[in-house]
Amino acid sequence: MNTQTKSSLRTHFAGRVDRRQLLSFAAAGIATAALPRVVRASANEEVRMAVLGAGGRGGEIARAIDTAPGAKLVMVADPDKGRAEQLAKKYNSQAVTDLRTVLDSDDIDAVAITTCNHWHCLASIWAIEAGKDVYVEKPLSHSQWEGRQVVLAAQKSGRIVQLGTQQRSDPIQMQARQFLHEEKGIGEIKYVQANRLGTRGSIGKRDTPLTPPEGVDYDLWLGPAADEPIYRNSFHYDWHWDWNTGSGEMGNWGVHILDDVRNVAYQDEISTPNRIICGGGRIGWNDAGQTPNVHFALFETETFPTLIALSNLPPKPGVKGTWSVKGQMQVSAPNSGYAIVCEGGTYLGQRGSGKVVDLDGKTVRTFRERVSTVPAHVNNFVEAVRSRNEGMLAAPIENGHHSTGWCNLANVAFRAGGAFDAEQLTQASELPQWKAIMNDMTAPLSEFGASVEDLVSCPMLQHDPATERFVGEHAELANPFLRREYRSGYEIKPAV
Numbered sequence: 001m002n003t004q005t006k007s008s009l010r011t012h013f014a015g016r017v018d019r020r021q022l023l024s025f026a027a028a029g030i031a032t033a034a035l036p037r038v039v040r041a042s043a044n045e046e047v048r049m050a051v052l053g054a055g056g057r058g059g060e061i062a063r064a065i066d067t068a069p070g071a072k073l074v075m076v077a078d079p080d081k082g083r084a085e086q087l088a089k090k091y092n093s094q095a096v097t098d099l100r101t102v103l104d105s106d107d108i109d110a111v112a113i114t115t116c117n118h119w120h121c122l123a124s125i126w127a128i129e130a131g132k133d134v135y136v137e138k139p140l141s142h143s144q145w146e147g148r149q150v151v152l153a154a155q156k157s158g159r160i161v162q163l164g165t166q167q168r169s170d171p172i173q174m175q176a177r178q179f180l181h182e183e184k185g186i187g188e189i190k191y192v193q194a195n196r197l198g199t200r201g202s203i204g205k206r207d208t209p210l211t212p213p214e215g216v217d218y219d220l221w222l223g224p225a226a227d228e229p230i231y232r233n234s235f236h237y238d239w240h241w242d243w244n245t246g247s248g249e250m251g252n253w254g255v256h257i258l259d260d261v262r263n264v265a266y267q268d269e270i271s272t273p274n275r276i277i278c279g280g281g282r283i284g285w286n287d288a289g290q291t292p293n294v295h296f297a298l299f300e301t302e303t304f305p306t307l308i309a310l311s312n313l314p315p316k317p318g319v320k321g322t323w324s325v326k327g328q329m330q331v332s333a334p335n336s337g338y339a340i341v342c343e344g345g346t347y348l349g350q351r352g353s354g355k356v357v358d359l360d361g362k363t364v365r366t367f368r369e370r371v372s373t374v375p376a377h378v379n380n381f382v383e384a385v386r387s388r389n390e391g392m393l394a395a396p397i398e399n400g401h402h403s404t405g406w407c408n409l410a411n412v413a414f415r416a417g418g419a420f421d422a423e424q425l426t427q428a429s430e431l432p433q434w435k436a437i438m439n440d441m442t443a444p445l446s447e448f449g450a451s452v453e454d455l456v457s458c459p460m461l462q463h464d465p466a467t468e469r470f471v472g473e474h475a476e477l478a479n480p481f482l483r484r485e486y487r488s489g490y491e492i493k494p495a496v
Contacts, residue, residue: 047071047133047385050102052123053114054078054087055236057137061112061164064378066091071382077102079220080213080236097217099123103130110160110385112378113137118225118245121146122492124161128153133160133385135378138259139251140397140404144468145483147401147408152495154397160385162393163400165259166377167351172367176347176354177264179365180340186356187343191433192265192306193329194338196253197322200293200312202285203241204233224490231288241289243415248291249310250407257338259395259403260349261306265340271402272465273299273306277428278413279420279438281455284313284448294455296441297410298434305429307437308410316447323444327436330361341433408482409463412470416477417458428460 047070051062054076065073073091077099078084088095099115102108103126110133113123117139124136134154140163141147154161167173179185209229212218216235225244232238240246262268280295293312298305311323326332329346333339337350345358354367377394384392426435442452462472470478486492 045070045386047382048074048107048109050075050077050105050108050111051087051114052077052099052102052111052127053116053119053137054080054083055114058112058114059087060374061114061135061137061378062087062091064375065112065382067375068379068382070386071378074107075102075105079217081215081217082213098220100126103127103132108132110134110381112164114164116221116239116245117247117251118142119223121150122224122486122490124150125153125492128157128159128161131157131159133381134397135162135164135381136397136400137164138255138400138404139247139407140400141408142245142247143482143484144405144408144412146492147404148468149492149495151398151401156495160381160388160390160393161397162377162381162384163395163397163403164377165256165395165400165403166373167256167260168263168394169376169380170352170371170373171369172352172354173260173263175367176349177267179356179367180264180342180347181267185365186345186347186358189265189304190341190343191304191431192261192338192340193327193333193433193437194254194257194261194306194308195325195333195335196249196257196308196310197325197335198253198312199314199320199322200249202287203238203289205286205288206231206233210235222487222490224484224486224492226485226487238289241291243290246291247407247411248295249293249312250291250295250308250410251404253336254308254310254407254410255404256351257336258306258308258406259400261338261340262399262403262406264347264349265306265338266301266303268399268402270301270303270465272405272409272468273301273463274465275300275460275462276409276413277425277458277460278410278417279425279441279455279457280310280414280417281420281450283445283450283454284317291411292414294441294445295410295414296437297413298429298431299406299410300429305431305434307431307434309437309441311441313444313448315444323440325437325440327433327440329433330359331357405468409461412478412481413458413461414456415481416461416474417456420452420455420457421459422452422457424459425457 051058075094076088077096084095111127113136127134278297280292295310309325334350340347356365380394459474464471
């Protein structure tokens with residue numbers, strides 16, 4: 001945020017902190033000169049909201065806000081002027097291109113951040129500084145360090161900040177958690193297998209850089225990201241597969257699934273893993289994408305391990321379907337879900353449903369609730385804002401930071417990798433499922449004219465959840481990826 005904007009925001013919010021909160025800040029030794037306003041929301045007040053980012057996800061969140069009791073969509077911001085105007089028109093709201101216009105508005109209480117991934121943290125921090133409550137889409141961060149700055153900013157401000165992992169608002173998550181941990185329905189957990197097996201296509205590769213569409217404020221669209229030429233065919237959405245702006249499938253779908261795993265299997269007691277090793281690559285497509293379309297990783301924790309397998313490829317070119325990833329399990333984990341393998345059976349969880357199978361593969365219990373999770377999650381946020389009760393949140397921001405962290409660490413491990421070393425991967429764990437998953441994820445490569453030589457792998461990396469940094473051998477390979485450089489004028493500064 002530029003100096004002029006910060007000055008106007010602070011002037012704008014001056015004198016809006018109530019006496020009790022002012023005293024509490026003073027008692028804590030926090031300077032009050034630059035404090036943002038505190039929204040005086042109550043259960044009877046309307047929460048006036050803006051959506052920052054008018055793509056597909058922005059449209060979905062806008063619909064949820066429009067139907068949420070006690071909320072009103074007032075503004076839509078997007079650096080693509082046409083997109084902003086199109087979405088705003090649907091809800092009779094104001095369209096702007098610069099999100100700072102929203103943040104400087106006294107008419108906005110809260111924002112929903114549905115921008116590209118690289119904007120999530122900076123937009124959140126600016127919104128918090130402006131005294132807004134924040135609903136931010138997953139993944140929270142583009143790098144682990146910047147996610148921590150959002151958490152610190154939220155904690156110091158008293159803002160209500162929620163991550164958009166909407167499955168946290170599905171009652172079956174808590175039902176399954178109770179069955180596994182309180183009832184001990186199928187005994188102790190041995191390990192978790194998570195999958196995201198869904199086909200995508202090549203994003204193409206141009207000979208000359210792509211020109212941004214007419215009406216796009218490209219400097220604003222880039223924000224904190226580096227100004228690099230774009231060689232993909234499509235400007236929108238496919239930024240997911242460029243490290244400069246996206247986090248690949250691990251950050252796109254992986255965070256949903258691994259957040260469920262942290263919630264249901266680990267009861268949120270494990271923040272991030274202690275050790276990680278991975279393999280993967282981008283095969284079958286000679287395109288401009290940088291992120292892997294085949295990615296598999298092993299996370300080791302203080303309790304039990306989790307494995308994840310991601311693939312965007314069909315069984316073979318031109319054939320419908322997905323890769324088969326079963327390993328040594330009696331029943332496969334869902335293609336977009338997870339299997340919690342226990343002593344007496346397995347819990348199979350996915351979006352909207354879950355079931356328990358015994359050791360013979362027979363279904364012995366099912367979990368299903370007819371809940372539209374996106375509206376439910378937005379409603380949960382609005383209720384927390386109106387009541388000023390952070391404890392009501394289904395996905396509080398620090399929890400979201402930890403879940404995003406698993407994905408960030410898997411991506412770091414991939415980016416820190418080198419030539420594929422099958423022996424190194426095999427020796428990393430004695431868990432038979434890990435070796436079986438490696439086989440499942442490398443066997444189809446020949447169908448695409450590839451081999452393990454086209455993959456990369458990393459050595460086992462040691463991670464300290466307390467400091468959120470890699471330690472020990474090979475740490476020097478991974479730590480540089482925990483924080484990125486920011487463009488001038490769009491820097492994320494350390495929280496103070």
